[in-house]
Each structure stands twice: as structure tokens, then as C-alpha cells.
Amino acid sequence: MSTMFTRAAGLAAVVALAAVTVAVPAHAKPDKEPDLSDVGSLVDKVAKEQLEEGEVPGAAVSIVSGGEEIYSQGYGYADIDDKTPVDPDTTGFYAASTAKLFTAAAVLQLEAKGKLDLDADVNEYLDFDIPDTHPGEPITVEHLLTHTSGFDPDYGMLGKSVTDAEELMSLRDSVVDYLPERVEPPGTVLAYDNYGVTLAGYIVERVSETPYDEYIRENVHKPLGMTGSTATQPHPDTIAKNLATGYRLDGDKQVTTPPNFDPWTPTGPGHVVTAADMSRFMIDQLSNDSLLGEGIPENMMKQHHTSHAGMPGIGYVYEEQPRNGQRVLAKDGDGMGFHNDMILLPEHDLGIFFAVNGDGGDGLDLAAIGEAVTDTYYPGDDVGKPTAVDDSDVSEYEGVYQGSRVSRHSIAKLRVVGQSRVIVTANADGTLTTSDKTLSTHADADSQKWVQTKPGFFREVDGRGTIAFEDGVLTGSTGQNQVYLKQAWYESPVLHLYLTAAALVAMLAGVIVLPIVALRRRGQSGPGKFSRLLGWLTSALAVAVVVGLYLLLSNRDVGIQMLWLGSPLVYAIMTAASVVVLGAAGMAVASVVSWLRGWWRVSGRVSYSLLSLAALTFASIAVTYNFTGPPFD
Structure with a gap:
């Protein structure tokens, strides 16, 4: 403190x-650790509530304490059509971002062998250059593991995933082609960074001279006996046959999510785990004699960055999330149709893993089991x-x-x-x-x-x-x-929504009124007629962009799926928005010329100028939110 x-x-x-x-609480241990022999009844109750209220088809939970798994259970279906029940020992779930922990462990293994330095410039280990955007402030390997690299967050999400593993690009090509801009000096701003952890995984591949998935298999999964887990894409047949089907809600129906292969495996995509294998991982993390290497779990769990002295922070990938005065380390993962949450209470030798194979509804709370166990057995003092x-x-x-x-x-x-x-x-x-x-x-x-x-x-x-x-x-x-x-006030998304709404109203009016004006003046020709046509086309495209964005954003899970897989709708929206920007510029020029050369009546010039202003407003929002191009990302 x-x-x-x-x-x-x-x-x-x-x-x-x-x-x-x-x-940062004084994580006091009770004089006597609570009796967890009845934890199963509590977890069973909460898990069943999550299946019903969270509207997910299946789930698996595992709990470890004292160096052993003390509870594991499957719930619901791994596949609805085949009525395949979830088995915590064999049913595979996509680990998503929880697999970042495996990448962190791999990095620390190589550090322990003297093959890399966590404080070294990442460029020392790469075969391409990270730009020197902030001279004298290089990105280090440690920055990659603490989400403080300063890379533009969530860059590279569009169109990188594929539904056919044969179309998957290599890890190297993906980190080169989707290199984000450096938007903050390293070590200054904590911002969840998928690219950074992916780059750490590529460094593992480079330094070990072993493909990333093979390194994880031989040095993380194999020592721990994680036989139901893999980082290989496409998945080995023994893993693929037990992989649960992912689902999302469509009204009150469960709809399967498409296959999803992504080259950024080190940050989570493609990793498959079972609840039983995650028990093995948690047991090792809580052990004083780790099979991954001496001191590696302790180093992963130690705080390595905090944004404010005295506040909780982040270890290597682990996030500190204190509860009831207890030190809780957490990592969760979210993918299309799959979500999970893992927490450790290292002072109490307790680990909990909970995974589901559905996006679920508003009632889904992945942290519910961990919170219920913590609140029941470690309530803390008032x-x-x-x-x-x-x-x-x-x-x-x-x-x-x-x-x-x-x-x-x-x-x-x-x-x-x-x-x-x-x-x-x-x-x-x-x-x-x-x-x-x-x-x-x-x-x-x-x-x-x-x-x-x-x-x-x-x-x-x-x-x-x-x-x-x-x-x-x-x-x-x-x-x-x-x-x-x-x-700043001008950065407010709420303000941008109001401006977009106002511009849209004006442009909807333009879509309706301009054809009427054209019919009344159909005998006219010249630049004034072309300007009205330009105004109508620009307005119509802007309306189409808004309709497309509504379809993209109205269902979060579908929208994410479209972005990751590069849906034609996304590219259509971005192409149309780019044309709107060009059209708005043309309308602005036409508006000025209309006053200089006296086109139309004064009321017509005023109306066209207002429509041009609306188009420019819409175009500025489109540019601000990056749904213009090229390039389209």
C-alpha cells in the first residue's frame, strides 16, 4: 500500500x-482455509443458472485446489443436433484469449534459457522492422506481455480470419501485413493488445526455430499432460472430433457459428482446450514446482505494470482483479460462439475455469461461478x-x-x-x-x-x-x-451520433426532394443538373451506408463475425462510404460555384448548400471512424 x-x-x-x-489489498489468509468439500453443489447451482439465464447450449467447469482437481462437470450439449453431452474430460472448447497465457509461459521459458531478454528491443528478434515512431523508446518483449506496447488496439481484425484452414496465412505474413501504427509511447498506456501478444508468439517461433504450435505442444501442453489441447490449425483429428460446436442466438434459436481459423494463434484464435486440461494448467500455475520451469508461474503472476501506484495492475497477461480483499488473477477468452473465464486465488491455492459454447444473451455472466465461490468461501471482512x-x-x-x-x-x-x-x-x-x-x-x-x-x-x-x-x-x-x-468534447461518440442523425435527416430529404426537382426541371441541362444528380447519388449512398451499419451493429455477435471473416457487406459499406466522401467534396465545390454563378433560385442554392454541409458532416464521421478506404481495414 x-x-x-x-x-x-x-x-x-x-x-x-x-x-x-x-x-492493492492486504491479502490476508484466514487462520484456517475453508472446507471446499461442498463447493460442487454451489457451482452446480450457478452453472445451471448460467445455462438457463445465459441462454447457452453447453458448459464445462473445473476447480483445482491443493494440487488436484476437486470438481469438474459438464452441462448441456456440445452439439445440439447430435445431442452430444459436454464432457469436461474430452469436450474441446476454443480457448480464445485465455491461450495468451501459454504464449507468456513460452516466452519465459526461452528467457530462462538465455535465448531472449524481456527488456530488449523486439527488433532484435524479428526479421522485419517495427518503426521507430518514438525515438529512444523501443518496444520490448515485456511490453508485449503487459499490453503496453503502444500499438493501435484491435487493429487487424478485418478479414484476417477464414473458414477454410487451407486459406490460412502464415503467422509471419500476418504480423507483417497487419502491423498496426504505434499510437502511444511504450509502457505508458495500458490497452488490450492482440497484435502485441501475437508478435510475442512470433518471437517464440523465431528464437526457438520451431513453429509456434509445435513449440506449445512440446513445451507447454506435453509436460502438463494436456492431451486434449492444441494450437495447431487445422486441428488434429483426435482433437477435432471432440470439439464442441459454437452457437449464437438468433431470436430464441441457437444458430451454429461458422468454422474460424485465424493466423494470430499466439493471442488465442485456433487454440482448443478441455476443462480437464485447464485443471492441469491451473495446478501447475499454483504449484511451487512447476513443470513449465522453475519460477515461471510466479513470474507470470507477479505484477509487472500498474497504471497508478497502489492500484491493481497486470502480470504477464494475467489481470489483477481483487475481490473481497483477496488477490484474484484472471484471464478470459471470447471468440465466435465460445467464451471462457479463468481465475486464480494464489494465496489460497484455488483455480476455477468455466467455458461455454454459445454467445448467449444478456443474462450470461462468465464471472458468476468465480464470484460465487469467492464470495461464499472468502467473503472478506467488512x-x-x-x-x-x-x-x-x-x-x-x-x-x-x-x-x-x-x-x-x-x-x-x-x-x-x-x-x-x-x-x-x-x-x-x-x-x-x-x-x-x-x-x-x-x-x-x-x-x-x-x-x-x-x-x-x-x-x-x-x-x-x-x-x-x-x-x-x-x-x-x-x-x-x-x-x-x-x-475532449469533440471526441464524444454521442455528439457524433447526433451529427450523423442530423446529416441523415437532411440527406433523406435530398433523396426524396431532388428527383422531384429534377422532374419539374427536366428540360434543363448543364452543370446545375449534374450537381443535383451528384447530390442525390451522394445522399442515397449515405443512406445505404447507415442501413449497412445498422445491419452490422444491430447484433454484436453477427457484427464481430462479419468483421473477422471480412464479410462482403463490410467492404460494401466501406466502398460506399469512400464514394460518399468524394461526392461530398464535389457537392461542396458545386455549392460554392452555384453562388458565384447564380445557379437556381436563392432558396435552391440555400437548400443545396445545407445538403452539401450535411454530406460533409457525414463524410467527416466516416473518415473519423475509419470506414473509408483504400486501404480497407
């Missing part, structure tokens, strides 16, 4: 410190209500904060439109209120109130959560794969 008080406060300050500060020990002005923290995991240079920036933001309001009593995005330890809280315990550091009034501010960056204690960056 880093909260500081003056010596004059003496013993009272120590007491106050214990009462108000839980940023920390009491915090008392403000710092009454300095808090108005400087007011504003709107957006998550850092937002692409700046790809169409993936569109995800910001549906994301919750953190709205911070300063209260007259010196407290802060946050709303919209939940930073509370109470997941269902609509808003939270915070007391300042030292400058820039706040404790939740009715919970254990903490937040901290520094240089326009907000760090929360409930999730450690991104921070929140203060937005």
Missing part, C-alpha cells in the same frame, strides 16, 4: 489507512465506510473518460459507439460520482460515489472499489486490460 500520512497522525493514521484504502482524509478540490477530475482499447486507425473504432463511458461528476461535498460504465465492485450499480482518500485517489462509498486519476488517465480496480482516457 502506498497511501501516506504525516507522522503527526500517528496511530490514528494507521487505523485510518486500514479503514479507507484497499487499492471494511466499513471510507472517511474522506483529503478535502482538496476534485473538480479537475470531472469529464467523460473513454476506454483505451479503441482503435484509432481501423474500422474497429466503431465499437466505441456502443461502449459505455465513464462519466465523472464532482459533488458539492467533495466526493465524485461515476455513471454509465460500472467501476463498482457491485456489477449492477448504475452509479457509484467515491471519497477522496488522498489527492487523485478515491475509495468507493458502498464497496471495496478504488479509482485513481493522473494526467487525464482514470484507472479502476475492477478490470486491468485498459485504462480510461479523458475525452
Whole structure:
């Protein structure tokens, strides 16, 4: 803990410190560890609730403690049509991002052998160059494992996945062709980074002189006895035959998701695991004698980056997510039709893995089992209500904060439109209120109130959560794969939505009115007629773009599928939006010329100028959110 008080406060300050500060909790172990013999009944109840309320067809759970698996169970169906039940020992689930842990372990194995240096410039291990965007601040291997490389987040999502493994590009080609821009100096901003971990996996391949999937098989899966797991694409027949079918909801029906092969295997895609194999992995992670290598799990779980001193942070891929005063390390994975959550309580030698084979509905809560077990067996002590020990002005923290995991240079920036933001309001009593995005330890809280315990550091009034501010960056204690960056008013997605709506209304009017005007003046010719045609075509294409975006964004799971697989609809939207930009520029020129040369009546020139302004507004939004091209990404 880093909260500081003056010596004059003496013993009272120590007491106050214990009462108000839980940023990195004192993870006290109980005098006697709880009896987990009945944990199965609790987990069984919650898992069945998740199947029903989360609307997923199947699930598997495994729990380890004391060096052994103490509970495992399958629920529902691995395949609905064949009525194949989920078997925790044999049913395969896509691991998605949880497989990043395997990449981290592989990197540390090579470091232990002296084959790479975590603090070295990644260019030392590559056969292509990462640009020197920030001179004197190279990206290191450690940056890749802590999501602090500064690469543009979520870049390279469009069209990289395929449904036929024979069309899969190589790992090397993918990291070269989809190299993101460096948007932040390394080590400064925490932002979940799929490319960074993929690059770490390619470094494993380069340094070990072994294909990535083979290295993982021989050095991670094989030592642990993970016989039902693989990083190879296409999957070996023994794995493929037991792989669960992925599903997404279409109304009240479960629809299968398409096969998905992706070259970025080190960051998760393509990895298949079973619940039993994840038990073996968790047991090794919690062991004092790891089969992966001496000290490797401890190094993975150690905090290697925090965005604010005294706050939870990130290890090598592991995210610190304290709960009830306990140190909890978490990693989850999300893919098309597959999702999972894994947590470790290292001080209590406890690990929990929960996986489902469906995207599910709003009721799906992957963290439900881990939270239920933690709350039941490690509830923590009542920390009491915090008392403000710092009454300095808090108005400087007011504003709107957006998550850092937002692409700046790809169409993936569109995800910001549906994301919750953190709205911070300063209260007259010196407290802060946050709303919209939940930073509370109470997941269902609509808003939270915070007391300042030292400058820039706040404790939740009715919970254990903490937040901290520094240089326009907000760090929360409930999730450690991104921070929140203060937005300028003109960066607001809400403002952009209003501007888009206003422009769309004007352009819809243009689509309707311009043909009527053309019919009334069908005998006319010349540049004025062409300008009206240009206005109609531009407006019609803008309307078509909005319809396409609605189809893309109305169902999150379908939209992600379309982006990953490079759906023709996505490319059609981007092509049409690019033409709208050109059309808007042409309309702006025509509008100016219409006033200079006296085309049409004054009312006609005013109307066309307003339509041109609407087109330019729409075009600027299209450029801002990167759904123009070429290139199309």
C-alpha cells in the first residue's frame, strides 16, 4: 500500500489507512482455509443458472485446489443436433484469449534459457522492422506481455480470419501485413493488445526455430499432460472430433457459428482446450514446482505494470482483479460462439475455469461461478465506510473518460459507439460520482460515489472499489486490460451520433426532394443538373451506408463475425462510404460555384448548400471512424 500520512497522525493514521484504502489489498489468509468439500453443489447451482439465464447450449467447469482437481462437470450439449453431452474430460472448447497465457509461459521459458531478454528491443528478434515512431523508446518483449506496447488496439481484425484452414496465412505474413501504427509511447498506456501478444508468439517461433504450435505442444501442453489441447490449425483429428460446436442466438434459436481459423494463434484464435486440461494448467500455475520451469508461474503472476501506484495492475497477461480483499488473477477468452473465464486465488491455492459454447444473451455472466465461490468461501471482512482524509478540490477530475482499447486507425473504432463511458461528476461535498460504465465492485450499480482518500485517489462509498486519476488517465480496480482516457468534447461518440442523425435527416430529404426537382426541371441541362444528380447519388449512398451499419451493429455477435471473416457487406459499406466522401467534396465545390454563378433560385442554392454541409458532416464521421478506404481495414 502506498497511501501516506504525516507522522503527526500517528496511530490514528494507521487505523485510518486500514479503514479507507484497499487499492492493492492486504491479502490476508484466514487462520484456517475453508472446507471446499461442498463447493460442487454451489457451482452446480450457478452453472445451471448460467445455462438457463445465459441462454447457452453447453458448459464445462473445473476447480483445482491443493494440487488436484476437486470438481469438474459438464452441462448441456456440445452439439445440439447430435445431442452430444459436454464432457469436461474430452469436450474441446476454443480457448480464445485465455491461450495468451501459454504464449507468456513460452516466452519465459526461452528467457530462462538465455535465448531472449524481456527488456530488449523486439527488433532484435524479428526479421522485419517495427518503426521507430518514438525515438529512444523501443518496444520490448515485456511490453508485449503487459499490453503496453503502444500499438493501435484491435487493429487487424478485418478479414484476417477464414473458414477454410487451407486459406490460412502464415503467422509471419500476418504480423507483417497487419502491423498496426504505434499510437502511444511504450509502457505508458495500458490497452488490450492482440497484435502485441501475437508478435510475442512470433518471437517464440523465431528464437526457438520451431513453429509456434509445435513449440506449445512440446513445451507447454506435453509436460502438463494436456492431451486434449492444441494450437495447431487445422486441428488434429483426435482433437477435432471432440470439439464442441459454437452457437449464437438468433431470436430464441441457437444458430451454429461458422468454422474460424485465424493466423494470430499466439493471442488465442485456433487454440482448443478441455476443462480437464485447464485443471492441469491451473495446478501447475499454483504449484511451487512447476513443470513449465522453475519460477515461471510466479513470474507470470507477479505484477509487472500498474497504471497508478497502489492500484491493481497486470502480470504477464494475467489481470489483477481483487475481490473481497483477496488477490484474484484472471484471464478470459471470447471468440465466435465460445467464451471462457479463468481465475486464480494464489494465496489460497484455488483455480476455477468455466467455458461455454454459445454467445448467449444478456443474462450470461462468465464471472458468476468465480464470484460465487469467492464470495461464499472468502467473503472478506467488512471494511466499513471510507472517511474522506483529503478535502482538496476534485473538480479537475470531472469529464467523460473513454476506454483505451479503441482503435484509432481501423474500422474497429466503431465499437466505441456502443461502449459505455465513464462519466465523472464532482459533488458539492467533495466526493465524485461515476455513471454509465460500472467501476463498482457491485456489477449492477448504475452509479457509484467515491471519497477522496488522498489527492487523485478515491475509495468507493458502498464497496471495496478504488479509482485513481493522473494526467487525464482514470484507472479502476475492477478490470486491468485498459485504462480510461479523458475525452475532449469533440471526441464524444454521442455528439457524433447526433451529427450523423442530423446529416441523415437532411440527406433523406435530398433523396426524396431532388428527383422531384429534377422532374419539374427536366428540360434543363448543364452543370446545375449534374450537381443535383451528384447530390442525390451522394445522399442515397449515405443512406445505404447507415442501413449497412445498422445491419452490422444491430447484433454484436453477427457484427464481430462479419468483421473477422471480412464479410462482403463490410467492404460494401466501406466502398460506399469512400464514394460518399468524394461526392461530398464535389457537392461542396458545386455549392460554392452555384453562388458565384447564380445557379437556381436563392432558396435552391440555400437548400443545396445545407445538403452539401450535411454530406460533409457525414463524410467527416466516416473518415473519423475509419470506414473509408483504400486501404480497407
